[in-house]
Each structure stands twice: as structure tokens, then as C-alpha cells.
Amino acid sequence: MATQLQNLQLRKRLNFGTIAMWVVLIVTTIISLWPMYWLFMTAFTPTQDTVKVPPDLLPVNASIVNFQRLFAQATDYWRWAFNSLVVALSVTLFHVVFDTLAGYGFAKKQFPGRNILFWMILATLMVPDHVTLVPRYIVTRNLGLIDSLWAVVLPATAQVFGIFLMRQYIQTLPSELEDAARIDGCGEFGVFWRVIMPLSAPAIGALSIFIFVRNWNDFFWPLIVLQKSPNYTLPVGVASLQGEFSTDFGIIFAGAALAALPTIVFFLLFQRYFLEGVRMGALKG
């Protein structure tokens, strides 16, 4: 009886529409992942094998020679990676702490000027980064930060999206919990640290992933404010490989693949939080 039912369902499922659906899904998945595959494939193919017709579609000549050459010839590569790590981690840490603080302040505290301040934040959220590029550069220059990591980190801490996100989230937390903590003798900061922070963990998780990936990948602003190669972040450095090694595709893509690896691993580990973050409106792509 059960198998009969299953057979019936199977036959019902295997009609033309279902087959077409799977074909579309699988083909789009292949197209979607192909550049990623090609990136790693080229990274592991010695340069002389990348410039031949027909190209290898499978890694038949795979070797790590490109990576060895990358570390030998692109001597700043680890500096770039270190810079990117410093930038992404410090900006993320800043936003986790201060956006949660501000989000709590805006969500639960009353004080004169609160609404004006919050509307200002919302309004600047609507102005694209590219619009304020020139004055931001002049401010950064006047502060003497050009060509240092501060020039990348400090403007990145000024992004207000996290404040908005945290405020929206903390607003949904019941105030009774805070009151209970106060009655139990918690100070104001204790309430924040012991009640608000732990309860905000899901939002903080999504926010920190978003901030980290965004700043790890950020290109345009670092391109403008960083000038000497040892000060580059990874995306700027990797882009400069194109100019330096022109048709040495092996070495270029060894550098690119290695730079892409952290966010890919990060995504595979924390996939659920990523997709949650997208739904909270945090990620673009």
C-alpha cells in the first residue's frame, strides 16, 4: 500500500514540468558556481598550461607552483592579508560594541534630541557612499591619515547601518527583563551588559558577519586612500597583481583564490547566519 502510494507520487512528480525545473536549477547552479570553480582551477594550473588551446577544463595539471611563485615574487602579499585582517577585525569589533550600545540607547532610552539624531542617521543611510567620496577624502587627508590603515578603519566605523539594525532588534526585546535586572540591583551598564548584549546575540551575529565580509572585500575606498604597496589591503593588492604580472594568470589567480578563501570558508561555516542577515536587510549581492 505504502509503496503503491509512493509510486503514484513518483509518477506524478516525474512529469515534464518537474524535469524542466530541475534542469533550470542545476544549469543555473553550474553557471553561478563556474567562476568560483574557474578561479581555483586557474590558481592550481601552472601558467604555461593556462595559455593553451584547448584549455584544461579539469585540474589535470594541478600543482601548487603558482602559490610558491606568488609568495616568492609578490613579497607584500602577507602584508596585504595582515592589513585586511586588522581592518576587518577592528571595524567589526567597533561596530559590535558601539552599534549595540547606540541601538539600545535609541530603542529604550528617552533623552532630548533622540529623534532628531535618529532621523539624521536614517537620512544619511539613504545617501550612497559614492556621493560623499570627495569630502570624505578631504577630511581624511586633512586629518593626515592618507596611506595608513586608519584612513580605512575610521571612515568604516562611521557607517550607521548597524545602529539601525540593532535598534530595530532591541526594540522587540521586552522591557520587563531590564526592569527585573534593575530590581535585582543591576546598574544601567550592567543591564546593558548582562541583559541586552546576550539577548541581542542573533542580531549581533548577523551584524558582525556582514561587517566583516563587507570590510574584508571593500575595494573602492582603500584604493583611493592607500598609496604604497605595503599598505594595501588584499583586494587592492590582488587587483594590482593584474598590472604587475599581466598575462601570468597562474600567479594572479593564486593570489585571488587565496584572498577569496576566508569569506568562502566563513560562509560555509556560518551559512545560516548569512542568510538570516540577508533577510534582516544587511547584505547586498
Added chain:
Amino acid sequence: MARIAQPSANSQSQSLVWRIRRFLNRYGWGYAFVLPSMFTFVIFTLIPVFWSFIISFQQYNLRTGGKWVGLSNYYLAFTTQSGVFVTALKNTLIYTIITVTANILIGLILASLIQPLGKYAKTFFRAAYYLPAVTSVVIISMTWRWIFNAQWGLLNYLFSLVGLPAVRWLSDPNIALYSIILSTVLTVPATGVVLFSAAMGSIPPDFHEAAELDGAGPIQRWWSITLPLIKPTTLYLVVLYTIASFEVFEKVYIMVPSGVGNSTQTIVTQIYQNGFQQFRYGVAAAQAFILFLIIASVAAIQFRFLQSDIEY
């Protein structure tokens, strides 16, 4: 005299201290929580927002500061280098129209297709579509540039397999812009799939069941139940993708580093060149402000057209 006046002055200053203290007691924590994050916000976001408008009316020099020049930056924005900005506007518009349409349609179709799947299959496809989106645009664009390579690129090899002639994807001025567009279209709109899929998942199943009982087929149900109910998501995504497309820069910068004549100029590559290669800050600021006006008005129009009252 002094002895009489003193207590009153004392009590007045006491009351001022008392009032400040009361104010801080009542509101101090609010400010303490909010103000730390306002510091860099004011310096690197708030001031630049107003300043970008001011600089667009100035001739700005890093050493001597700004000199008012009226509207001449806006005139120069369109006329400098024999009006390349007009070409840039046109290219950006073409890029935006094609990629936004494709992104919305592809996102909608893929989200609809994964909707009936089981939990694990759904998660798998969402993740597969999302993976390229966590990778830097720079790296993805470098890979596309390599795929488009006229001599050794994968695409021309595939063309040769089916007997088509080799194409100079990124060096032919008539084609380069469309190659960049193609690379965007062939990248699955990950956010679109995830958000559409979430919106479709939140439609109460009784709606579909009721329509099914009334004899509506799957396509009819999709058209008259799913589509209208996910309209807010569609609106949000259209605005999101439009803004992102108007700001296209990295792809162009990486895929055609030296440009193909002016055929791949976009609004932001113009801002970049005027501001950070020619150091004409005023002109760059004027073009940036024009970009802002375009984005704001397009977003406003899209809201008007796509907005509708949805209740369920």
C-alpha cells in the same frame, strides 16, 4: 548686604547644579549609550554629506581650500573632455536597465522554482547561489576578465567548439559594455533569490489551497496570488538593485583597466577620474551630486509605480 545676597546666589547656583544633575540622572545614560558611535559618524558621514553639496559649487584646492565658482562645476561636469559624462550617463543607464530587469526576473524565477522543494534542497540552492556573493567583486571580476580573454579565454574556446568566431569581448568598444553586463546577468542575484524565497514562504498556504480548490493551476496561482503578495519585496529589490547598478565601478575598473575609449565609462568611473586622477574635486562633487539626484528620483518613481496596498 552681602550676607543677605549670598544665600540667594548660593541657592540659585545650587539649583543650577541640581538641575544639571537631575538632567544627567534622567538622560545621561541615553547620551552615554548613543554618543560614542556618533563621533566618527559626524566626522566621516554627516559633515561630508553637507560638504559634498558645498564643494560642488567650489573650485577646491587641497592647500588653499575652496573658492566659490557658482554653477560652473555643473557646466564642466557635462562639457569636460568633450562631454564624456553624457556617454557615462548613457552607459550607466543601459547597464542599469538590463541588469535590474534580468536580476529581478532571474531572482523571481529561481525563488519560485526552489519554493516547492524540501528544506535541504532549498538550503542547498540558496547557498550555491549565494556563495559568489560573499566573494569580493574584485576577484569575481578578475575571473570574468580571464573568461572573456580573447586569446585564451574560456568563452571564446566554447564559441570555437560550436563554430562561432572569436570575439574581442573586452577590447571591442561596441561589445565591452555588454560583456560587463553579461557577467552581471550570469551572476545569480543571490539577495533576490533569498528575499523572494523568504517572501513566498510567508504567504499563508490556505491562499494557494483555496485557489486550487477553485480550479486554478500552478501558473495561474503564481500569477494571481504569489506575484501580488510579494510586491513589497519586489519593490525593495528593484530599488536596491537600481541603486547598486547606478554605482557600478569595480567591475569596469577591473575588467577594462585602461578603458575601451569611452565605451565603458560610467558615472562613478567619471567621479573617480575627475576626483582622484585629475584632482578636480569640484567637478567630481558636482557629478556625485547628480548621481544622488538620479538615484533619489528613480527610487521615488519606483516607489510610486510599484507601491500598492497589500493586506492579508
